[in-house]
Amino acid sequence: MTENNGNFLGDLPRFLNQNTIFCYLLKWTIICILVGAAAGTLSALFLSLLNLATDFRNSHPQMVYLLPLAGFFIGFIYYHKGKGVERGNNLVFDTIHNPKDVIPFKMTPLVLFGTIITHLFGGSAGREGTALQMAAATADQLHEPFKLSPSDRKILLIAGLSAGFASVFGTPWAGAVFGIEVLLMGKIPQKSIFPAIAAAFIGAYVTGLWGVGHTHYHINLVPRISMMGVLYSMVAGLAFSIAAVSFVRITDLLSSIFKKIKYPAIRPVIGGFIVLGMVLLLGTHKYIGLGIPVIVVSFQQASQPADFALKILLTAITLAAGFKGGEVTPLFFIGATLGSALSVFLPLPVALLAGMGFVAVFAGAAKTPIACCIMAFELFGISCGWYVAIACVIAFLASGHHSIYNAPENKSPKHLLFGRLGI
Numbered sequence: 001m002t003e004n005n006g007n008f009l010g011d012l013p014r015f016l017n018q019n020t021i022f023c024y025l026l027k028w029t030i031i032c033i034l035v036g037a038a039a040g041t042l043s044a045l046f047l048s049l050l051n052l053a054t055d056f057r058n059s060h061p062q063m064v065y066l067l068p069l070a071g072f073f074i075g076f077i078y079y080h081k082g083k084g085v086e087r088g089n090n091l092v093f094d095t096i097h098n099p100k101d102v103i104p105f106k107m108t109p110l111v112l113f114g115t116i117i118t119h120l121f122g123g124s125a126g127r128e129g130t131a132l133q134m135a136a137a138t139a140d141q142l143h144e145p146f147k148l149s150p151s152d153r154k155i156l157l158i159a160g161l162s163a164g165f166a167s168v169f170g171t172p173w174a175g176a177v178f179g180i181e182v183l184l185m186g187k188i189p190q191k192s193i194f195p196a197i198a199a200a201f202i203g204a205y206v207t208g209l210w211g212v213g214h215t216h217y218h219i220n221l222v223p224r225i226s227m228m229g230v231l232y233s234m235v236a237g238l239a240f241s242i243a244a245v246s247f248v249r250i251t252d253l254l255s256s257i258f259k260k261i262k263y264p265a266i267r268p269v270i271g272g273f274i275v276l277g278m279v280l281l282l283g284t285h286k287y288i289g290l291g292i293p294v295i296v297v298s299f300q301q302a303s304q305p306a307d308f309a310l311k312i313l314l315t316a317i318t319l320a321a322g323f324k325g326g327e328v329t330p331l332f333f334i335g336a337t338l339g340s341a342l343s344v345f346l347p348l349p350v351a352l353l354a355g356m357g358f359v360a361v362f363a364g365a366a367k368t369p370i371a372c373c374i375m376a377f378e379l380f381g382i383s384c385g386w387y388v389a390i391a392c393v394i395a396f397l398a399s400g401h402h403s404i405y406n407a408p409e410n411k412s413p414k415h416l417l418f419g420r421l422g423i
Contacts, residue, residue, distance in 0.1 A: 036202025039163035044210035064122035071268025114324030125325025135164030163203030237394025244364030254320035271321020335361030364395035
């Protein structure tokens, strides 16, 4: 009996790869449980540490003076220990398009602690990049034990991206769509749909089981859609596209400038001094870290016109210099404050415009309009649907091929929503 059990367990990967619907569902259910549980747990740990770091920095604002030193620590560790993982999200995307070596698991602890240090000392960055990299790197460790083919390995990594996104933002449907849309729009492999959805929901559920919550935003008034409402949404969408393109181009420009510094560990030191200088010059800490309190306020009253522009600049400097984190939460900040400021000129409720900008700038910068619309429905409710959809599509179309995910495959027209039309 023991020998038979041993043979069965040893043959389990081969059994699960049998070409039957039952084996397919069983295999991907097991994998998605593992991927979702890992992503949810890692996101719960990450978000808890991030909250502690943010609270400590807020209660000790002098921590920002050590940002250049923190930058040297991050740059030094990545230069000497981060070989092979320094490309972050783009390494994950390239691996999905051209599966070769396993993504090193060391990416997980490196990006986790690099991001916590960035936020602890006042860098302006987000969190989705960290969650995506941790989830994908951890998920990729399963492809050898399960003897996955190259095509199945792509699905595994898509499931990891979906679980990471869903668990860090608490939006499982948006996470499921994001994992597919950000990479493969125009040639979606049908087999990836079930794993993406399952892993996303499991990841979000597990994060909740750990008692880690997410910020809630509220749109208290949504007027009935009208021709003027459509026009105002289109105008707002154009403004959001300009913000998205500005963020991408400024970040790319600054990255090229920082890369001229030969020793990588010095890049975040210089970037840290620039951010510190700007914080002291502005006399406020509202533009560093995630900026969640500013986003919340933007749903309640009109933001200052300079808020979104200053966040673009500080985040671009932080990330281009080599600090760790993500772009999405800063994009939420940029979009929400821009939309809120537009309420002075456009006759739409301030919370509605803030919510439209929240997702539309992200849609323009990440080329994921469908995931962004779904995220809006999950966060704000479906009543804002028409306004959000118009703003997201306009921001997506008007921003062209500029993308925060700059792997060459992700900028190809065939991966865009309207790629088949040549737009």
